[in-house]
Amino acid sequence: MKTVAIIGVAALSLTLAGTAPALASEELAKKDGCLMCHNVSGAKKAGPSFKDSAKLGEEKILAALNDKAKHGAVKASDDDKKTLAKWIASMK
Ligand code: HEC
Numbered sequence: 683m684k685t686v687a688i689i690g691v692a693a694l695s696l697t698l699a700g701t702a703p704a705l706a707s708e709e710l711a712k713k714d715g716c717l718m719c720h721n722v723s724g725a726k727k728a729g730p731s732f733k734d735s736a737k738l739g740e741e742k743i744l745a746a747l748n749d750k751a752k753h754g755a756v757k758a759s760d761d762d763k764k765t766l767a768k769w770i771a772s773m774k
Pocket residue numbers: 711714715716717718719720728729730732735738742743746747752753755756758766767770
């Protein structure tokens with residue numbers, strides 16, 4: 683019985699580690715194609731690195747994502763954009 687409990691705890695901690703927000707958001711940025719044009723940190727690609735954009739704050743980042751002139755080709759859902767804007771703003 684004790685063994686079962688230990689395995690249960692181990693499985694739970696693995697699950698929690700797997701849902702770390704930073705990793706989830708980087709996966710999201712990859713899925714939505716952001717990383718074709720942006721690095722998370724470091725050198726500029728087509729656009730600035732996310733770390734360099736963090737200082738803009740969540741609202742301006744979200745506005746830039748909804749700006750057709752800048753990101754007309756981006757097909758991310760509204761939920762994804764919100765999550766990504768929050769994640770990028772948190773890097774400052
Ligand atoms: C086709 C290339 C491309 C893709 C794909 C792309 N971006 Fe951009 N992004 C740019 C360019 C170019 C700029 C710089 C625009 C400017 O300076 O006016 C930019 C600017 C930004 C900025 C800075 C805000 C600003 O006003 O300059 C952020 C934050 C950003 N992008 C996030 C994202 C996120 C998140 C995604 C994915 C959902 C994404 N981008 C997908 C090209 C892209």
